[in-house]
Amino acid sequence: MIKKYCLFCDEMVSITSEGDYDKYLGCNCSPDGFYNLLRDSYEPINSLAHQKKRDMFHVVSAYIRELTDRGEKFSLSADDLESIVNSPKIPVTIEDKGNRLLQYLYRHSEAPGESVVIQPLSSSYNLTYSPNLQELVYIIDKLINDQYMIREGMTFKLTDAGWNEAAAIAGGKKLKPCIVLMSDAEDLHTVWVEKLLPKIEQFGYIPRLLRHTTTQNREPYSLEFIEESKLIIADLTGQSPEVYFTAGYALGLNIPVIWTVNSSDANNLFVQVKNIRPIVWDTAEELAVLLQQKLS
Known part of the structure; x- marks a missing residue:
């Protein structure tokens, strides 16, 4: 290797x-x-x-x-x-960077007071988007002084206050990974990115959009992206064979799949089987409501 x-x-x-x-x-x-x-x-x-x-x-x-x-x-x-460095999602203030550490501990804990080992700490300042270890140590000390966490060497524990703060940042519950499969149609991509992915996150998932493409600069349409997902949404608009195949792979792993299709393409499905009964949608707003009903 x-x-x-x-x-x-x-x-x-x-x-x-x-x-x-x-x-x-x-x-x-x-x-x-x-x-x-x-x-x-x-x-x-x-x-x-x-x-x-x-x-x-x-x-x-x-x-x-x-x-x-x-x-x-x-x-x-x-x-x-x-685009990564200039993204509005990148934390800039010490407070926001500290929140990222709280969220990390929250993801790795089941309850307040549970131990999480961060080792080696000297190489973990990227947990807070910090440029160096000194800033990470400062953030840790601040969170301890704010009574959000307890540190014992390389072991960290969220206090009740820290747990509640992290839960509030995460919307009160841990978000689960979700994959949205779709064809490479640009207008469809825009609808999902701008109007539907934010809604899916509100339903308790971290959505990631994968679309079949032959363009090298986009990430590979790989089955590895599917295996740890908790939900697959397969949009059949555009009739991409890869969407059918990848969603079928997910079903084989017992991952739930929600099928959707725009009404403009509903009568053109390649596969007509009783197990594929897609949600037919006209507008993004309508689909958001229908997905909420499915996921609630």
């Missing part, structure tokens, strides 16, 4: 090749998982100015860690770096 330094956390780890991507296994960006980097990205990333790397790489590392820790599979290319 080949070993390389991760560009974002500078740890040497094993990698494997999958199509046009290199899979980085178990680096500090994803200690218990992996992420995929488009192989054509090395040259443009390495050619960035030193200061730009210093400003960007710890943020990208933190973003990868947060998403993969939440159970999402993540792939990126050089073209994605600017």
Whole structure:
């Protein structure tokens, strides 16, 4: 197995090749998982100015860690770096960064007072999107002083107040990973991203949209993205064979599948079987209501 330094956390780890991507296994960006980097990205990333790397790489590392820790599979290319760093989802203030640590402990606990080991702490400052260990230690001390957590060496515990704060940030419950499968139609993609994915998150899921594409710069349409999901929404609009296949794979893993199709395509389904009875929708607003009824 080949070993390389991760560009974002500078740890040497094993990698494997999958199509046009290199899979980085178990680096500090994803200690218990992996992420995929488009192989054509090395040259443009390495050619960035030193200061730009210093400003960007710890943020990208933190973003990868947060998403993969939440159970999402993540792939990126050089073209994605600017959008990640400039995303409004990236925490900037010390308070917001501290909230990310509370949420991490919340995801890894079943109740207040349960121990969570963070080791090595010296390589875990990406948990708070911090540029260095000093800022992470400052955030930890602040959360302890605010009585949100208890620290015993490398072991951390949420107090009742910390647990309640983290639960409030998460909307009162832990979000479950969800995959939305769809064809590569751009107008359909816009509808889902702008109007439906935010609604699905309100229903208790972390939605991730996968669409079949032959464009290399998009993440691979891989079955690995399905296996840890708790729900699949398969939109049959556009009649993508990959949507049928991937949703069928999910059913084989006993993952629940909700089928949907826009009314414009409802009479053109490739497969007409009694087990596939899609929700037929006209507008995004209508589909949001129907999905809420299914998921409530």
